[in-house]
Amino acid sequence: MSNMGIVFAILGAALAALLAGAGSAVGVGMTGEAAAGVVTEDPSKFGKVLLLQLLPGTQGIYGLLIAFMTLSQIGVLGGSAEMSLAKGLMYFAACLPMAIVGYWSAIRQARVSVAGIHMVSKKPDQMGKGMIFAAMVETYAILALLVSLLAVTGIGGLNI
Amino acid sequence: MAVLPMKKASICGLQKDRKKILEMLQRRGVVEISDQIEQDSVFSRADMSSAQATFEKNIATATAALSVLDRYATEKKPMLAALQGRQAISVDRYDSFADVREETMKHAYRLCALDRQLEEGRAEIPKLQTQIDGLLPWSGLDVPLHFKGTKTTSCFIGTLPGEWSLQALLERLGELAPDASRVHADIVTADKEQTRIFLLCPQKHAHLLEDALRQLNFARPPADADLVPAERIRQLEDEIQSVRQQLQDAEEEIRQLAAHREDIRFAVDYYQMRAEKYGVIGRLAQSKRTFFVTGYVPQRDTQRLCRELEDQYDAAVYLEDPLPEDDVPVLLQNNKFAEPVEGVLESFSLPGKGEMDPTSVTAIFYYVLFGLMLSDAAYGLMLVIGCGLILLKFKNIEQGLQKMLRMFFFCGISTTFWGIVFSSYFGDVVNVVSRTFFGHEVGIPPLWFTPLEKPMQMLLFCLAIGIVHLFAGLAMKLYQQVKAGQYKDALYDVIFWYMLLGGLILWMLSMQKFADIVQLSFVLPSAVGTVSCIVAGVGAVGIILTSGRESKNPVKRLLKGLYGLYGVTGYLSDILSYSRLLALGLATGVIGSVINQMGSMVGGGAVGAVVFILVFIVGHTLNFGIELLGAYVHTNRLQFVEFFGKFYEGGGRKFDPFAVHTKYYKFREDNENE
Numbered sequence: 061m062s063n064m065g066i067v068f069a070i071l072g073a074a075l076a077a078l079l080a081g082a083g084s085a086v087g088v089g090m091t092g093e094a095a096a097g098v099v100t101e102d103p104s105k106f107g108k109v110l111l112l113q114l115l116p117g118t119q120g121i122y123g124l125l126i127a128f129m130t131l132s133q134i135g136v137l138g139g140s141a142e143m144s145l146a147k148g149l150m151y152f153a154a155c156l157p158m159a160i161v162g163y164w165s166a167i168r169q170a171r172v173s174v175a176g177i178h179m180v181s182k183k184p185d186q187m188g189k190g191m192i193f194a195a196m197v198e199t200y201a202i203l204a205l206l207v208s209l210l211a212v213t214g215i216g217g218l219n220i
Numbered sequence: 221m222a223v224l225p226m227k228k229a230s231i232c233g234l235q236k237d238r239k240k241i242l243e244m245l246q247r248r249g250v251v252e253i254s255d256q257i258e259q260d261s262v263f264s265r266a267d268m269s270s271a272q273a274t275f276e277k278n279i280a281t282a283t284a285a286l287s288v289l290d291r292y293a294t295e296k297k298p299m300l301a302a303l304q305g306r307q308a309i310s311v312d313r314y315d316s317f318a319d320v321r322e323e324t325m326k327h328a329y330r331l332c333a334l335d336r337q338l339e340e341g342r343a344e345i346p347k348l349q350t351q352i353d354g355l356l357p358w359s360g361l362d363v364p365l366h367f368k369g370t371k372t373t374s375c376f377i378g379t380l381p382g383e384w385s386l387q388a389l390l391e392r393l394g395e396l397a398p399d400a401s402r403v404h405a406d407i408v409t410a411d412k413e414q415t416r417i418f419l420l421c422p423q424k425h426a427h428l429l430e431d432a433l434r435q436l437n438f439a440r441p442p443a444d445a446d447l448v449p450a451e452r453i454r455q456l457e458d459e460i461q462s463v464r465q466q467l468q469d470a471e472e473e474i475r476q477l478a479a480h481r482e483d484i485r486f487a488v489d490y491y492q493m494r495a496e497k498y499g500v501i502g503r504l505a506q507s508k509r510t511f512f513v514t515g516y517v518p519q520r521d522t523q524r525l526c527r528e529l530e531d532q533y534d535a536a537v538y539l540e541d542p543l544p545e546d547d548v549p550v551l552l553q554n555n556k557f558a559e560p561v562e563g564v565l566e567s568f569s570l571p572g573k574g575e576m577d578p579t580s581v582t583a584i585f586y587y588v589l590f591g592l593m594l595s596d597a598a599y600g601l602m603l604v605i606g607c608g609l610i611l612l613k614f615k616n617i618e619q620g621l622q623k624m625l626r627m628f629f630f631c632g633i634s635t636t637f638w639g640i641v642f643s644s645y646f647g648d649v650v651n652v653v654s655r656t657f658f659g660h661e662v663g664i665p666p667l668w669f670t671p672l673e674k675p676m677q678m679l680l681f682c683l684a685i686g687i688v689h690l691f692a693g694l695a696m697k698l699y700q701q702v703k704a705g706q707y708k709d710a711l712y713d714v715i716f717w718y719m720l721l722g723g724l725i726l727w728m729l730s731m732q733k734f735a736d737i738v739q740l741s742f743v744l745p746s747a748v749g750t751v752s753c754i755v756a757g758v759g760a761v762g763i764i765l766t767s768g769r770e771s772k773n774p775v776k777r778l779l780k781g782l783y784g785l786y787g788v789t790g791y792l793s794d795i796l797s798y799s800r801l802l803a804l805g806l807a808t809g810v811i812g813s814v815i816n817q818m819g820s821m822v823g824g825g826a827v828g829a830v831v832f833i834l835v836f837i838v839g840h841t842l843n844f845g846i847e848l849l850g851a852y853v854h855t856n857r858l859q860f861v862e863f864f865g866k867f868y869e870g871g872g873r874k875f876d877p878f879a880v881h882t883k884y885y886k887f888r889e890d891n892e893n894e
Contacts, residue, residue: 111849118850125807128814137817188567188856195857199797202854206803210675 065148066134072155073130076208080123080162080201087116087170094174098181108180108187112173115194119166122205126158129212146220154211161204169197223577223872224518224551228542229525231513233535238504238511241533242497245513247311247887248528249879250521252549254514255503263512268502275495278325282487285328288335292471293478305616309486309885317483317490324483331477331484334470341467348460351444355456357409357416358441358449365443374426376419376433378440384415396432400425416441489882500878516542516875518551548573550872558583560627563620568860569870576700578868582859583630585689589858590631592685593804593851596812597639598646599844603632631851641667642678642805646840647812656820657829671806676739679802686798687725689858690791693866694718700867712769716762721791723756760785794862800854808847815839 095109130151131137176190229251233241245251259265289295298304317324358365361377369375380389386407393403400421408416417438421429445452505512517525517539526537542548550570552562554577561583571577594600607629611622639645643666654662671678694714701710728734730749735742767784768777819835822828864870880887 114846114849115853118846121811121846122807125810125814129810132817185567188564191853192857192860195853196861198854199800199857202800202803203796205807206679206799209803209806210679213672213675 063142065143065145066136068145068148069130069134069143069151070136072152072159073127073134075152075159076123076130076155076162077127078123079159080126080166081120083163083166084117084120084123087119087166087173088113090167090170091116091173091177094177098177101181105180105184108184109177112176112180112187112190112194115173115191115198116166116170118198119162119169119201122201123158123162126155126205126208126212129209130155133212133216144220147215147218150215150218150220151212154208154215156208157204158201158208162201165197165201165204169194169201172197222553223571223575224520224553226516226542226548226551226875227519227522227539228546229513229515229517229522230538230540231529231535232538233511233513233529233533235506235509235511237533237535238501241529241535242500242513244528244532246493246497246500246878246880248521248525249877250525251513251515251517252875252877253500253503254516259505262507263505264507265504266502266506268498272495272498272502275491275498278328278491279488279495281325281332282328282484282491284335285331285484286481286488288331288474289478289481289484292474293481295478295481303610303614303617303621305614305618306882306884306886308616309887311887314490314887317486320483321487321490324480324487327477327480328484328487331474334474334477337470338467341463341470344463345460348456348463352453352456352460354441355449355453357411359453361408361418361449364446364448364452365441366446369420369423369426372423373420374423374429376417376421376429376438376440378433378438379414379416380433381414381437383410383412384417385410389415389417392436393429393432396435397425397428400428400432403429485884489885489887492882493880493887496878496881515878516549518875520553547873549875551875552577552579554579554583556626557630560623560630561586563623563627564856564859566874567856568864568868570872570874572869572871574704575869575872576696576703578696578864581692581696582863585692585863586627586855586859587630587634588685589689589801590851590855591634591636591638592682592801593854594631594635594808594847595638595642595805596644596646596808596847597636598644598649599808599847600632600635600637600639602844603628603635603848607632638805642669642671642809643667644809644812646836647809647814647816649812649816649836652813652816652820653832656832657824671802672809674739675802675806678805679799680738680740682798682801682805683795685801686795686858686862687721689798689863690794690866691718691721693863693868697867712762712766716759716766717791719755719759720763720788721756721759723752723754723759724788726752727756763787794865797862798858800858804847804850804854807850808843811843811847812840815843 091113095113098109099106134143134151172194173190176187176194179190180187231241231245231251363375363377365377367375367377384407386405389407390403390405393400393405402422403425404420406418408418410416419429419433445455447455500513522539526539529535529537552565552570554562558580562579564586565577565579565582591600594603607625610617611625611629617625643664645664648663651661651663654660669677694717698710698714701707701714726744727749729740730744730746730752732743734740763785764778764781766781767787768780771777771780815835818839819832820828822831
């Protein structure tokens with residue numbers, strides 16, 4: 061059991077990249093389908109719908125960011141990878157906000173983006189508003205990113 | 221920084237000058253036409269819809285002709301064609317187009333006809349080919365397919381289902397028609413599906429043979445020519461050849477007509493302008509000898525417009541201030557620094573009645589917030605250099621694009637500044653490169669601190685920026701209300717909130733506990749805390765008493781007041797919303813570092829350098845794009861939700877003048893600099 065700490069820490073990092081990445085993949089897939097539909101009708105809207113398609117993609121990147129931060133903090137990317145079980149569990153917990161919120165917010169944001177893409181197909185000049193609607197959802201992914209980030213960087217200094 | 225004041229202008233002119241005056245108004249583009257004069261016995265409106273429909277049709281034809289040209293005679297465009305903007309055309313060139321417009325439209329119609337011809341020709345070839353395919357198995361036959369026989373003989377040409385040999389066929393016929401004699405049979409070709417046969421018999425036995433063949437499901441082939449199949453095939457092949465030739469000729473003709481591409485483009489613009497002009501003519505109030513135009517003119521343009529109209533023509537211009545109930549359009553004017561952000565404001569909403577133009581304040585915060593989110597000196601420089609070069613090199617660039625580039629130029633400057641303050645250059649590329657390739661690590665120290673090392677301090681800084689932003693929003697409201705003379709509202713809606721929020725913030729800063737949590741290095745003396753606590757209390761009481769001031773019922777009023785005070789939670793979430801500045805700023809730097817680290821994993825040496833450069837270019841391009849998008853979207857959000865939410869309603873209608881709205885050319889006014 062003495063080396064279970066690192067297992068949990070890696071599990072956390074993996075979950076952050078995995079769940080947030082999966083959410084973004086689903087999300088960008090959904091928006092991509094909608095965007096392709098608009099482009100069949102009017103190829104000149106490509107630029108606009110592409111931006112809207114990309115919006116749910118950021119969660120995956122945030123997940124990657126947290127995973128990478130964790131991996132580098134726990135010493136998997138060079139350095140010693142020894143830690144207590146308690147510390148490992150803490151890293152695990154620290155990764156959870158990004159993993160879970162990342163997954164759900166990406167999918168929900170994708171649905172808003174799809175609606176935004178439909179909006180752009182009828183009223184191209186309203187794209188800014190469509191982006192803002194989607195960005196509202198992303199706020200919570202950003203908050204989760206913030207908490208995970210602060211926690212992951214903070215745990216290293218704790219003396220447990 | 222202003223919403224331009226508008227004047228209502230009524231222009232009265234003589235019919236003989238109508239064309240000239242309208243063309244001048246269109247080129248000036250400073251009047252938004254509105255219909256205000258009722259029709260009566262003297263003034264009436266002319267119906268211009270049929271003329272307009274003709275113009276629309278010409279536009280559609282010319283546009284279709286251009287798309288034909290694009291398909292068959294693709295123009296070589298320079299790489300950055302989109303940046304070059306439209307060519308300017310003088311008035312003389314516009315006037316001289318009248319001489320060639322008939323011919324140009326002829327070319328356009330010819331192009332459309334050629335396109336149809338090409339489509340039809342392309343459809344014709346497979347049809348002919350199918351006919352050939354049907355005839356090929358018969359090519360051995362040396363009589364036409366519908367050959368029925370001679371005077372004394374009858375001939376059967378056709379198909380039987382299945383594969384037959386000559387012997388089997390003759391035997392079967394012998395069984396079915398035993399009385400028929402002297403039957404001559406030939407198998408033309410046979411395959412698994414059908415057998416093509418040629419039968420000849422004396423005419424008197426024809427009916428016997430026909431019955432027998434019917435039982436075998438004999439079918440005659442479709443025959444459309446009096447020719448021997450082989451010859452017919454040759455004929456069809458010749459036809460295909462000639463259709464191909466026609467297609468080539470048509471394409472060649474299209475390519476030759478490409479010489480008129482510019483003229484056809486001009487025609488699109490020309491008819492566009494005329495259609496718009498005729499739309500206006502349809503809205504004029506006209507009498508036998510005079511006409512009236514009414515509309516809104518920005519005040520700055522009125523003097524020049526009046527002078528020009530009254531000097532050059534027998535026209536009278538009457539100006540008046542719009543009435544309060546008039547639906548006055550909005551036109552903004554800002555300096556070079558703030559102007560680019562007008563687009564952002566416009567995508568939210570233009571200032572409504574009585575609202576001020578918040579563009580300049582918005583612009584300052586826009587650049588600062590954008591810079592904080594992207595916050596990488598190298599990315600910032602890329603923006604500055606990229607946008608700067610394009611702006612310098614392409615002076616003729618379209619207005620909208622130019623504004624956007626200018627906006628990103630300023631955003632880039634801010635990004636560079638914050639990048640240097642927080643030491644981020646492509647993430648940590650200086651450290652990684654020096655460590656991997658030169659053996660000892662070198663870094664550029666930050667001007668202030670490194671956010672990744674002191675995230676709490678960075679968070680506090682971001683929230684502080686947020687508070688400044690929100691207070692600026694409240695200040696805008698204060699300014700607006702004071703300007704409108706609503707001093708009481710200003711006190712109730714702004715000053716009380718300032719007292720409450722400012723007091724609460726100062727009170728928190730005076731608590732040791734709060735300072736411990738957020739690792740603050742200073743604590744305000746407790747006396748300040750007490751005073752600010754009292755100030756906040758006064759503010760809170762003020763809000764409770766005044767928030768429901770439109771209700772007469774005291775209970776309702778108190779409840780509404782309490783609900784108003786509950787709005788403080790809104791401020792809390794607004795302030796916390798600025799934590800995205802930290803998150804996005806860190807994301808840029810950390811993802812940049814991840815890319816650098818991945819690039820350096822191969823190690824030093826030549827191979828390492830090549831791998832590093834590849835990973836560096838691909839990775840940072842991606843990161844730059846995604847972070848740029850993120851910074852743009854979230855800066856907009858902070859402006860729209862947090863900032864505008866405090867004071868701005870919008871709802872104005874954009875000034876849409878009667879002007880030249882062309883696609884391919886700009887129409888320059890020759891006497892612009894008089």
